[in-house]
Amino acid sequence: MxxxxxxxxxxxxxxxAVHSSSSSSSEKEPLFGFLPRKVKGEQVRKALDHQLNPxxxxxxxxQYRKILETRRALPVFxxxxxxxxxxxxxxxxxxxxxxGSGKTTQIPQFVTYSDLPHTKGKLVACTQPRRVAAMSxxxxxxxxxxxxxxKQVGYSIRFEDMTESGTTFLKYMTDGMLLRExxxxxxLSRYSTIILDxxxxxxxxxxxxxGLLKTLAKRRKDLKIIVMSATxxxxxxxxxxxxxxxxxxEEPSPAPLFKVPGRTHPVEVFYTQEPEPDYxxxxxxxxxxxxxxxxxxxxxxxxxxxxxxEDACRKIKIEADDLLNADPSSVGPLICVPLYSSLPxxxxxxxxxxxxxxxxxxxxxxxxxxxxxxxxxTSLTIDGIVYVVDPGFSKQKVYNxxxxxxxxxxxxxxxxxxxxxxxxxxxxxxGKCFRLYTEKDFISxxxxxxxxxxxxxxxxNAVLELAKLGIKDLVRFDYLDAxxxxxxxxxxxxxxxxxxxxxxxxxxxxxxxxxxxxxxxQLAKMLIVSPEFKVSNEILTxxxxxxxxxxWLRPPNQRAAADQAKAMLTVPExxxxxxxxxxxxxxxxxxxxxxxxxxxxxxxxxxxxxxxNVRAQLLRTMEKxxxxxxxxxxxxKRNIGIRQALTCGFFMQVAHKEGEKGSYLTVKDNQVxxxxxxxxLDTQPEWVLFNExxxxxxxxxxxxxxxxxxxxxEYAPVYFDLASFPDGETKRVLQxxxxxxxxxxxxGEEPRPKKKLKK
DNA sequence: GAGCACTGC
Numbered sequence: 148m149x150x151x152x153x154x155x156x157x158x159x160x161x162x163x164a165v166h167s168s169s170s171s172s173s174e175k176e177p178l179f180g181f182l183p184r185k186v187k188g189e190q191v192r193k194a195l196d197h198q199l200n201p202x203x204x205x206x207x208x209x210q211y212r213k214i215l216e217t218r219r220a221l222p223v224f225x226x227x228x229x230x231x232x233x234x235x236x237x238x239x240x241x242x243x244x245x246x247g248s249g250k251t252t253q254i255p256q257f258v259t260y261s262d263l264p265h266t267k268g269k270l271v272a273c274t275q276p277r278r279v280a281a282m283s284x285x286x287x288x289x290x291x292x293x294x295x296x297x298k299q300v301g302y303s304i305r306f307e308d309m310t311e312s313g314t315t316f317l318k319y320m321t322d323g324m325l326l327r328e329x330x331x332x333x334x335l336s337r338y339s340t341i342i343l344d345x346x347x348x349x350x351x352x353x354x355x356x357x358g359l360l361k362t363l364a365k366r367r368k369d370l371k372i373i374v375m376s377a378t379x380x381x382x383x384x385x386x387x388x389x390x391x392x393x394x395x396x397e398e399p400s401p402a403p404l405f406k407v408p409g410r411t412h413p414v415e416v417f418y419t420q421e422p423e424p425d426y427x428x429x430x431x432x433x434x435x436x437x438x439x440x441x442x443x444x445x446x447x448x449x450x451x452x453x454x455x456x457e458d459a460c461r462k463i464k465i466e467a468d469d470l471l472n473a474d475p476s477s478v479g480p481l482i483c484v485p486l487y488s489s490l491p492x493x494x495x496x497x498x499x500x501x502x503x504x505x506x507x508x509x510x511x512x513x514x515x516x517x518x519x520x521x522x523x524x525t526s527l528t529i530d531g532i533v534y535v536v537d538p539g540f541s542k543q544k545v546y547n548x549x550x551x552x553x554x555x556x557x558x559x560x561x562x563x564x565x566x567x568x569x570x571x572x573x574x575x576x577x578g579k580c581f582r583l584y585t586e587k588d589f590i591s592x593x594x595x596x597x598x599x600x601x602x603x604x605x606x607x608n609a610v611l612e613l614a615k616l617g618i619k620d621l622v623r624f625d626y627l628d629a630x631x632x633x634x635x636x637x638x639x640x641x642x643x644x645x646x647x648x649x650x651x652x653x654x655x656x657x658x659x660x661x662x663x664x665x666x667x668x669q670l671a672k673m674l675i676v677s678p679e680f681k682v683s684n685e686i687l688t689x690x691x692x693x694x695x696x697x698x699w700l701r702p703p704n705q706r707a708a709a710d711q712a713k714a715m716l717t718v719p720e721x722x723x724x725x726x727x728x729x730x731x732x733x734x735x736x737x738x739x740x741x742x743x744x745x746x747x748x749x750x751x752x753x754x755x756x757x758x759x760n761v762r763a764q765l766l767r768t769m770e771k772x773x774x775x776x777x778x779x780x781x782x783x784k785r786n787i788g789i790r791q792a793l794t795c796g797f798f799m800q801v802a803h804k805e806g807e808k809g810s811y812l813t814v815k816d817n818q819v820x821x822x823x824x825x826x827x828l829d830t831q832p833e834w835v836l837f838n839e840x841x842x843x844x845x846x847x848x849x850x851x852x853x854x855x856x857x858x859x860x861e862y863a864p865v866y867f868d869l870a871s872f873p874d875g876e877t878k879r880v881l882q883x884x885x886x887x888x889x890x891x892x893x894x895g896e897e898p899r900p901k902k903k904l905k906k
Numbered sequence: 907g908a909g910c911a912c913t914g915c
Contacts, residue, residue: 522911612915
């Protein structure tokens with residue numbers, strides 16, 4: 148038995164157990180003869196058919212055998228031998244599997260059988276861009292492997308670690324979670340194989356992980372990596388992960404590709420003859436055309452946002468009712484369901500409702516129309532969709548590093564996105580996709596791929612993470628797509644002003660702690676310094692409230708009541724203090740009926756519950772890094788302390804009032820901005836600090852608090868170094884303040900021009 | 907006198 152290689156890889160404490168069970172015959176040991184990473188398909192199939200579960204040593208259940216039959220029908224299942232051979236021979240594999248191939252559930256299991264992570268005390272990880280996916284896939288795989296979720300198979304997402312240390316060997320997790328783990332263990336030493344799933348989505352976290360894993364693979368020859376993606380991107384991933392031994396003078400050879408066909412139904416694609424001037428109107432017209440003329444089957448329409456969707460739903464409903472009333476014997480009833488993320492979960496569930504029944508026996512069946520944002524393109528799948536209407540637009544985030552602003556723009560989608568949308572029509576049977584643009588435009592105008600997030604975002608957070616990951620030269624990091632140098636410079640500049648990076652671009656001790664918080668750098672900085680102002684308890688709450696979506700509800704038919712409720716909670720010194728007040732009132736109300744309190748005050752109970760969760764998580768991190776949680780008794784002093792702490796994080800987001808008309812200029816950038824109408828300040832203070840710059844109909848600053856110019860000079864002396872300050876009214880005012888602080892009239896500077904402020 | 911594509915830590 149000693150030469151049983153399976154035993155050789157078991158820790159000594161476990162050898163006895165296997166020994167006794169396998170001593171009589173190999174029949175009792177499902178993994179008998181398995182050599183890690185040399186396992187063949189035939190062996191795995193035998194183990195799958197074995198009466199004992201190799202991981203629990205329990206007999207397989209009836210449910211297991213039933214599921215196994217459905218697994219055998221998956222396209223990826225029939226290619227198990229090829230996969231295992233490729234896995235045995237290579238460190239990095241790129242895998243392409245179209246929808247319905249079964250890759251997300253099966254590949255990690257194949258890897259587990261080959262890798263035998265449990266024999267080495269390691270794990271196989273499979274990353275997902277979204278939490279729900281990580282949770283639901285883990286549950287499915289636990290069922291397939293006939294184990295309890297959270298034991299051998301688990302998942303790890305923010306706020307929930309469903310794994311058991313020492314037991315779990317296959318873990319589904321969000322990409323962000325693996326990135327966090329990498330910050331404390333840059334070797335990712337717990338893992339034997341890492342599978343990046345949905346890599347084609349190119350989330351910021353996946354992109355950074357790819358860069359990290361590419362270099363890590365050179366140091367850790369025992370680590371295997373599988374990058375799983377949709378078809379179009381495979382070549383790019385293959386060449387990025389090409390193996391080359393430059394010392395041997397070899398030509399780089401692309402990483403091997405493993406390809407599995409999908410299992411979907413054909414979708415017929417139609418284009419318009421001419422471009423459509425109004426895509427919303429065209430989409431409505433197309434829906435009604437399908438409803439009148441096409442066979443039964445539900446319709447999915449892609450639009451760009453909440454307002455557009457609600458509007459389209461209303462119009463479709465009116466028109467469809469007219470059709471039904473005019474001729475109930477030839478047109479069926481229609482229901483129209485909106486879908487977007489800010490919709491309460493209960494209403495989101497309506498997309499799974501069945502289509503309405505015929506209005507009378509023998510009359511045409513009803514039809515369901517789902518009008519959705521991009522959420523139905525990736526995050527949610529609706530079975531029974533036969534028709535897709537694709538106007539070709541979506542709202543996309545763009546980042547302008549020059550003015551440091553992220554904004555949302557309605558933009559044409561990519562070919563990849565259009566293909567994904569069309570595919571939504573063929574999940575249950577052959578379908579049709581109506582593209583509301585010409586074939587010529589599809590071919591020549593649409594980009595191949597949507598720009599990856601790393602090219603469209605503010606990278607302050609990512610750069611801090613990379614620094615924490617030990618990446619020395621952030622500009623020359625091996626990105627799959629390198630961000631614009633200006634975006635990186637902006638991030639480095641911000642982190643340097645926040646003292647997270649020193650002048651050499653190295654991570655400071657403060658920066659190291661900042662990176663530990665799942666927050667934007669400004670928020671992390673403010674939270675960490677807040678004990679100096681004895682208000683960290685309050686800043687903790689404000690930070691949590693700023694990390695969640697908008698809490699204020701404003702139903703269209705109850706605007707006045709909502710505004711009145713908001714006024715009751717408003718603190719005139721600033722919106723940040725208002726947020727604090729809201730949360731405190733909410734927590735005090737929890738012993739009663741919190742949902743009711745939130746509801747009565749036109750606040751989102753869901754968002755407030757989220758804030759509570761975030762607050763608890765941040766509190767744990769504070770405790771871990773000895774950031775004291777303290778508070779001031781005196782309300783006046785406390786509010787000043789809070790505003791001072793805010794200044795320490797957000798001194799780069801300050802605006803100065805120009806004239807009396809209520810127009811503000813952002814400091815240094817000199818952008819003309821206005822206070823957002825949601826702002827609760829009762830006056831227009833000379834200096835304000837803002838959480839957000841939003842570019843909608845006009846440039847607005849949102850979530851605003853009054854600050855004192857003395858604080859800017861005192862808490863951010865480097866940023867407010869007047870010698871390097873752009874000339875203008877703001878500088879002159881600051882200069883006066885500086886002079887006053889020094890107790891001199893003009894502190895040795897040139898005499899300032901005696902210019903009177905007009906108006 | 908406005909808005910909130912979608913994720914993630």
